[in-house]
Amino acid sequence: MTTMAERTHTTSGAPEPASGTRTLSFSKAINEGLRAAMRHDDKVMLMGEDIGPLGGVFRVTDGLQAEFGEQRVVDTPLAESGIVGTAIGLAMRGYRPVCEIQFDGFVFPAFNQITTQLSKIHNRTRGAVQMPVVIRIPYGGGIGGVEHHGESPEALFAHTAGLRVVSPSTPQEAYTMIQEAIASPDPVLFFEPKSRYWGKGAVDLEAPVGTDTLNTAHVVRQGTDVTLVAYGPSVATAIKTADALAEEGRSAEVLDLRAISPIDTAAVVASVRKTGRCVVIHEAPVFFGAGAEIAARVTEECFYALEAPVLRVGGFHTPYPVAKHEHEYLPSVDRVLDAVDRAFAH
Amino acid sequence: MPAPAKSTAATSTRRRTSRTSEAQRAKLENYYRQMLLVRRFEERAQRAYLQAYIGGYCHLNLGEEAAIVGLLDALDPHDYLFTNYREHGYAIAKGIEPERVMAELYGRTDGVSKGWGGSMHMFDVEHRLLGGYGIVGGQLPIATGTALALQYQDRSEVVMCTMGDGTTAIGAFHESLNLAALWKLPIVYVIINNGLGMGTDVAHASAEPELYKRAAAYRMPSARVDGADPEATASAALQAVEAARGGTPYLLEVMTERLRGHSVVDPAKYRSTDETTRLKGADPVVLFAARLLERGVLDQAALDVIDTETAARIDAVAQFAEASPEPDVSTLFDHTYATPVPNDSRRLPGSPLFAPAPFPGRPA
Numbered sequence: 001m002t003t004m005a006e007r008t009h010t011t012s013g014a015p016e017p018a019s020g021t022r023t024l025s026f027s028k029a030i031n032e033g034l035r036a037a038m039r040h041d042d043k044v045m046l047m048g049e050d051i052g053p054l055g056g057v058f059r060v061t062d063g064l065q066a067e068f069g070e071q072r073v074v075d076t077p078l079a080e081s082g083i084v085g086t087a088i089g090l091a092m093r094g095y096r097p098v099c100e101i102q103f104d105g106f107v108f109p110a111f112n113q114i115t116t117q118l119s120k121i122h123n124r125t126r127g128a129v130q131m132p133v134v135i136r137i138p139y140g141g142g143i144g145g146v147e148h149h150g151e152s153p154e155a156l157f158a159h160t161a162g163l164r165v166v167s168p169s170t171p172q173e174a175y176t177m178i179q180e181a182i183a184s185p186d187p188v189l190f191f192e193p194k195s196r197y198w199g200k201g202a203v204d205l206e207a208p209v210g211t212d213t214l215n216t217a218h219v220v221r222q223g224t225d226v227t228l229v230a231y232g233p234s235v236a237t238a239i240k241t242a243d244a245l246a247e248e249g250r251s252a253e254v255l256d257l258r259a260i261s262p263i264d265t266a267a268v269v270a271s272v273r274k275t276g277r278c279v280v281i282h283e284a285p286v287f288f289g290a291g292a293e294i295a296a297r298v299t300e301e302c303f304y305a306l307e308a309p310v311l312r313v314g315g316f317h318t319p320y321p322v323a324k325h326e327h328e329y330l331p332s333v334d335r336v337l338d339a340v341d342r343a344f345a346h
Numbered sequence: 347m348p349a350p351a352k353s354t355a356a357t358s359t360r361r362r363t364s365r366t367s368e369a370q371r372a373k374l375e376n377y378y379r380q381m382l383l384v385r386r387f388e389e390r391a392q393r394a395y396l397q398a399y400i401g402g403y404c405h406l407n408l409g410e411e412a413a414i415v416g417l418l419d420a421l422d423p424h425d426y427l428f429t430n431y432r433e434h435g436y437a438i439a440k441g442i443e444p445e446r447v448m449a450e451l452y453g454r455t456d457g458v459s460k461g462w463g464g465s466m467h468m469f470d471v472e473h474r475l476l477g478g479y480g481i482v483g484g485q486l487p488i489a490t491g492t493a494l495a496l497q498y499q500d501r502s503e504v505v506m507c508t509m510g511d512g513t514t515a516i517g518a519f520h521e522s523l524n525l526a527a528l529w530k531l532p533i534v535y536v537i538i539n540n541g542l543g544m545g546t547d548v549a550h551a552s553a554e555p556e557l558y559k560r561a562a563a564y565r566m567p568s569a570r571v572d573g574a575d576p577e578a579t580a581s582a583a584l585q586a587v588e589a590a591r592g593g594t595p596y597l598l599e600v601m602t603e604r605l606r607g608h609s610v611v612d613p614a615k616y617r618s619t620d621e622t623t624r625l626k627g628a629d630p631v632v633l634f635a636a637r638l639l640e641r642g643v644l645d646q647a648a649l650d651v652i653d654t655e656t657a658a659r660i661d662a663v664a665q666f667a668e669a670s671p672e673p674d675v676s677t678l679f680d681h682t683y684a685t686p687v688p689n690d691s692r693r694l695p696g697s698p699l700f701a702p703a704p705f706p707g708r709p710a
Contacts, residue, residue: 262689
């Protein structure tokens with residue numbers, strides 16, 4: 001048995017720093033973002049179950065232990081409360097831990113540490129101690145993942161002040177957002193849409209890293225007739241819906257929230273005041289979900305601009321279904337089109 | 347509650363000799379002064395709570411004075427302490443001015459956490475008190491992480507993490523001890539076993555009521571010590587701290603008595619008359635004073651002087667707290683995030699203190 005400090009810090013065989021624009025899968029884009037953050041700041045370290053030689057269940061940390069050593073890429077026991085709590089203690093001494101939760105449903109043993117400690121320590125210490133901890137959670141359905149492996153628990157965290165809750169929708173966003181999350185002095189719940197892990201896209205590996213993606217929504221497509229508000233895996237659904245609507249002669253604006261909490265209400269309001277209609281799409285159950293908050297805010301701030309009630313398309317108020325029925329549970333293009341039709345019927 | 351057993355490691359430094367060295371005499375007097383300071387502080391806190399100067403919940407260290415003083419004597423000033431919601435005495439013994447601790451209880455700006463932490467959530471980076479914690483067991487994984495950071499940074503400091511007996515049934519206890527033993531972390535876990543998890547006794551809560559034995563599951567050394575004896579506690583704690591400083595985590599069980607209810611408002615109806623009578627003979631402050639008299643370390647006149655001085659100090663502490671200003675209500679919104687966030691509303695609805703939200707205009 002060796003102590004953590006005695007473990008080797010392997011740097012031999014490290015690949016050359018990545019540069020330029022490359023076509024990467026979503027999971028590889030996060031991998032490159034983690035690599036860039038770890039090269040930039042030696043206080044960045046990764047913790048999680050099977051993230052070392054295995055590279056994680058989804059291979060997001062593939063090769064990182066070989067490059068950065070066992071002390072900075074730590075294979076932990078199966079102990080989510082211990083993983084997140086230990087990360088909090090490390091952050092108190094200046095580290096920037098990134099915890100991987102293996103699947104969405106596995107985060108709940110750590111829920112106590114996240115909501116009662118991680119979210120509150122900066123406030124509790126009146127600003128004396130920052131909590132730069134990132135918790136990466138593969139989430140959402142579409143891969144036949146069943147209960148605990150296909151869920152979308154983001155609203156449970158968005159309800160807690162002090163946490164940032166974000167979800168990227170493309171490889172480029174994933175690459176930039178993971179670095180901005182790690183650089184943030186606030187704790188970030190980083191929800192990775194696992195149905196998109198294998199999708200590829202162009203990634204500019206020299207894209208600037210600031211704070212934009214944690215604070216601002218992003219108009220993916222301009223439109224005039226209806227605003228489709230989405231984040232994470234549902235952005236692709238929104239874009240496909242907009243394509244279908246275009247064939248019908250309707251112009252949909254697609255807004256990628258990126259951050260579910262704190263939320264960029266101004267961007268939503270600006271879009272809906274323009275279009276007069278709003279449909280919110282997410283995989284999480286609509287009951288008390290992010291869409292409910294958006295609907296309330298849009299109603300308050302766009303009341304005189306609305307042509308129709310704000311509508312929501314998402315998961316049902318049931319446990320996550322078995323693999324063969326998840327397509328009925330998840331918000332499909334057809335279900336979003338139905339909602340848009342209803343909005344136009346008013 | 348079982349009698350303190352002979353521990354595997356702890357040894358008492360009790361020596362019945364009248365030839366106590368001057369250094370030893372001064373140390374024992376200092377123990378007594380600190381114990382009495384905690385006692386009088388907590389009695390004053392109880393009074394202030396009943397007078398509604400203090401809000402929320404208020405868990406007192408009455409009966410824990412010897413344990414606190416003994417444990418903290420084993421730590422260097424640079425060592426780290428994590429504790430739980432029964433923390434006032436620990437904050438004082440860690441070196442935080444009692445004035446600031448009382449001001450925190452009063453919810454005033456001069457408090458340890460500027461009045462926003464309260465009884466359960468004091469935090470002082472300078473004195474290396476990394477928190478009282480209001481959730482049972484919340485502090486354990488966090489303390490473990492700080493110990494990991496100290497190991498990574500090749501530091502000589504250790505972490506001491508205290509908890510109540512009820513905490514040993516929580517999952518985080520086992521996760522933390524496993525991690526600490528696996529990674530050889532510089533940390534001492536301390537169980538303050540006062541025999542009661544609120545109103546449920548240890549025998550009804552733990553399948554292994556000799557709680558220090560739980561460490562065996564992690565091949566971690568452990569011991570049980572009499573927490574009514576500050577010298578024995580200090581000796582056992584020093585052994586634990588030295589082990590931790592050498593990279594061997596340690597579990598120390600300190601047997602104490604909770605002289606009052608779980609909190610000020612708990613009438614402790616679950617205790618029998620016999621138990622209440624027994625407790626009157628188990629007061630560690632009274633016992634230690636008697637021992638100091640018996641050993642000739644202090645005479646009655648000296649004890650009286652310490653009593654008078656401590657009472658005066660506590661009067662000043664309470665006056666300081668009462669005179670400290672309350673925080674401005676608008677600071678409620680400070681520090682939720684470390685960085686600016688969108689939609690950061692600082693408006694209390696209906697409050698004249700704040701500007702009203704802009705009314706959305708009807709389009710022309």
